[in-house]
Amino acid sequence: MSVLKLKNSYTRSVEIFQPLDPSGQRVTMYSCGPTVYSYAHIGNFRSFLMSDLLRRVLERNGYEVKHVMNITDVGHLTEDDVADATGEDKLQKAAREMGWDPYRLARHYEDAFVEDARHLRMKNYSGGEASAPELHPRAAGHVPEMLQAIQKLIENEYAYVDDSGQVYFDIAKFPDYGKLSGKVIDELEAGARVAVGEHKRDPRDFYLWKVDPKHLMQWDPHSEKGWDPADYERFRQLLPQGVDTRIKPGFPGWHIECSAMSRAHLGALIDIHTGGEDNIFPHHECEIAQSYGAYSTHVPGPHGAPDEGSPRNAFARYWVHGRFLLVNNKKMSKRDGTFYTVRDLLDPRAAERPDLADELEKAGFKDGKVPANVLRYALISNQYTQQMNFGVELLQQARASVERMQTRYDKLREAVGDGTNPDADETASDKVLELVTRLEEQFDNALNENLNMPNALAAVFGAINELNTMELGAAEAREALRLMESFDDVLDVLDRVARSGLITREQVQTWLDESTLSEKAAHLKHWAEAPDREQLWEMVEAGQLPKFEDLAPVEQMDGDMIELFVAIRQAARKAKDFEVADGIRDDLKIRGVQLEDTPQGFRWVLG
């Protein structure tokens, strides 16, 4: 297997990935998660899914990955898009507008985020990891760690306290500030904002601790006031001597949370830090400055080369940033109606977006809903280093691609059978074994080449194309199925439960011979109501068959029910009553069962 390479934003080049862990086994990864003041949009999730993809690819390379993604629930100000954060806390603003308590608001949107993340099959939020709190830490629950970092920064003289009891990072002490983003913010330009940060030594200095009496989330660094009791207890343990007495009650700045939480859960020096491209400046730039100032973390040079004494890439060794998702080639905008949350797409009518639902329905999405696996596929289908232009057409293409994979997968599953087929234990032909090896390697090589998903998908569809032209025995199907599942370990878009089956022509013939179904086909146009399968059978026997439109009580089609209708339909076909036969097929489709006639028999697929 090839070696994994990643584009490191810090060096602006594609580098061979090598973990810090001396045994080469463990990898630590931190991803900037959502600020929970509204429902996450698909642009957020493109970035989150990029980290999910990276994590899966790391695991595929044999690494044991500890992946932390935080929840920002305090301190992210509305004007954090400039380095010297000003403005109102985004959470507090949303809470004020909704008339909610900010803590309640944060929890509401966090729950919604986790729900979305599960729908989109993010590994960090499913299975056992969902219940591991250290993997999804909340900022408001880490104020002790943040104050500890702030205190360190003051002691190390990387930060100072102003007259009002606020704490700033002293940018003059960190000459590498700007190296990640490549920004050279000269004082003259930044000087325009000096009036705002009146107590700053340098206009580029940014808040570590902010004092604002109007803010609803407040912590007193010198008493238990404002604290959750358990957090306060931990605060006392972490800082038995307390913090600088000049610091006044307030709340933490946004940037410090990631430095503090990643250190708390992953250590002071981590392998990979991910985020959206908008995080590069100022957020990640500030994190580097803080982490270095507080913990003096030098990153060994690329690939273990000796550090030249400069902090260089302090804090994280590889910086991986996903580029933006655009709509109509522009950033999403509520004003232009190009803003989509995940839930808008998964269920537009529930999200009160009827126009969107209509548009999607017109594009062939049932009930106007985009299936979550289709959305996942769409959001991961191009390379993260490229901007993605999102739209309904992309979703349609994603759906077609997922269906092509799913169809092949279902058929392979059928061919393998339920495990009782002794042929499945035989060794597959060299031709199939060669195919599986070759395409899995092509897939892995593509992903290892800086997560080149288009090339990885070329391997997937190449495999499907080749398999489609082959007649596979059970053992060969087993190998091919394994290949598809291997692809899907990364993609995670398939429905892996059995959802299709084949009823052979012989079986149907037997039923028709043993009963009088073929005679009864003549009565098909006179069906009456039939609430369940037993009654259906009775009616078939009695020659009183139900009309499909009256079958509303039969909501869940089970295997027996499908067999019955297949038999009835085959009787109709034999009687050349195609109107009835096609009617049965159409009605089954409405009920979520697709019927296909094949040379082997009658194939059904639950949709």
Add this chain to the structure above:
RNA sequence: GGUGGCGUAGCCAAGUGGUUAGGCAACGGAUUGCAAAUCCGUCACAUGUGGGUUCGAAUCCCAUCGCCACCUCCA
């Protein structure tokens, strides 16, 4: 204005000096009672535009147009 990135067939998107990845859509054919699925073929001698280097350029150089993002400015 500064910085970075991008323009590849109807659409999405690989490829970064030398046998046109892949997907989607459309169309034709095979198969089918009709479908579905699948196969074969077409659209496809595509690379924003104009120059240059080269035996050879999507790939390198220069110019130019357009788009995007970040910073700045303005609201």
